[in-house]
Amino acid sequence: MNPLNHVAIIMDGNGRWGLRYKKSRNAGHKAGLSTVEKIIKETIKHKIKFLTLYAFSTENWRRPKKEINYLFSLLENFLLNKIDDLNNKKIKLKIIGLKNFSKKLNKLLNDSEKKTFKNSKLQINLALNYGSKSELINAFRNLKKSKKKINEKNFKKYLQTNEIPDPDLLIRTGNTKRLSNFLLWQLAYSEIFFEKKLWPDFNERDYNRVIKNYKQIKRNFGNI
Ligand code: IPE
Ligand code: IPE
Ligand code: MG
Numbered sequence: 001m002n003p004l005n006h007v008a009i010i011m012d013g014n015g016r017w018g019l020r021y022k023k024s025r026n027a028g029h030k031a032g033l034s035t036v037e038k039i040i041k042e043t044i045k046h047k048i049k050f051l052t053l054y055a056f057s058t059e060n061w062r063r064p065k066k067e068i069n070y071l072f073s074l075l076e077n078f079l080l081n082k083i084d085d086l087n088n089k090k091i092k093l094k095i096i097g098l099k100n101f102s103k104k105l106n107k108l109l110n111d112s113e114k115k116t117f118k119n120s121k122l123q124i125n126l127a128l129n130y131g132s133k134s135e136l137i138n139a140f141r142n143l144k145k146s147k148k149k150i151n152e153k154n155f156k157k158y159l160q161t162n163e164i165p166d167p168d169l170l171i172r173t174g175n176t177k178r179l180s181n182f183l184l185w186q187l188a189y190s191e192i193f194f195e196k197k198l199w200p201d202f203n204e205r206d207y208n209r210v211i212k213n214y215k216q217i218k219r220n221f222g223n224i
Contacts, residue, residue: 001215006050007043008167008190010182011036013174013198015067020198026070031200033074037082042204043122044089046211050123050164052096054182058131072101075128076108083112090121096160097130125164132184135160161186169214171207173199191217 018028139158166186173195
């Protein structure tokens with residue numbers, strides 16, 4: 001059975017779900033947040049140590065302002081209401097991506113990270129304003145500046161996922177088979193599951209089925 005230490009998820013399909021069942025994309029985002037809570041609980045049950053959630057990409061700024069504002073208001077309320085709960089559950093929150101939001105949101109994110117910094121039951125990496133290509137370019141730039149030898153080990157230190165093991169498993173919901181600029185380096189050897197269900201419909205049973213299937217895969221890493 002394969003060990004499972006890190007799950008990454010591209011939580012896709014909120015907008016379509018909202019339009020299909022509630023007549024607005026934003027309603028889908030709200031419903032998607034309930035799935036996030038369910039999956040966090042389930043991740044703890046499985047004793048998985050890292051959960052990386054793609055919440056907002058650098059490309060998502062192309063969306064209408066109304067939708068972007070709604071997404072960030074959901075995030076803000078979530079942190080304000082749930083950070084103590086996460087902290088009590090010994091969850092550590094880390095943001096990956098560029099934190100260049102409003103002063104108020106930047107502070108809330110920093111405070112949330114600080115508050116939970118010492119926790120070690122589960123680390124949640126929230127990818128926010130995250131784009132893998134810009135992460136890679138920055139890493140190259142900084143490695144070059146450091147004058148250190150250019151090799152994998154040194155390069156990895158300049159990624160935002162420094163100190164986080166690579167994902168064993170990537171799940172993308174929403175019936176779309178692409179990576180959308182997510183963790184291009186880190187996913188080099190991850191097992192990838194593309195799920196048909198839209199994120200708000202994805203549930204514990206679906207998650208458990210993926211995990212069960214993942215555990216039975218023969219992982220070669222180039223070997224035979
Ligand atoms: C959620 O799904 C992902 C976010 C950017 C928050 P989408 O909003 O992309 O939903 P679809 O793909 O349009 O259905
Ligand atoms: C990927 O979903 C980003 C997040 C889940 C945050 P998108 O819905 O933005 O991806 P594309 O644009 O369809 O590739
Ligand atoms: Mg989408």
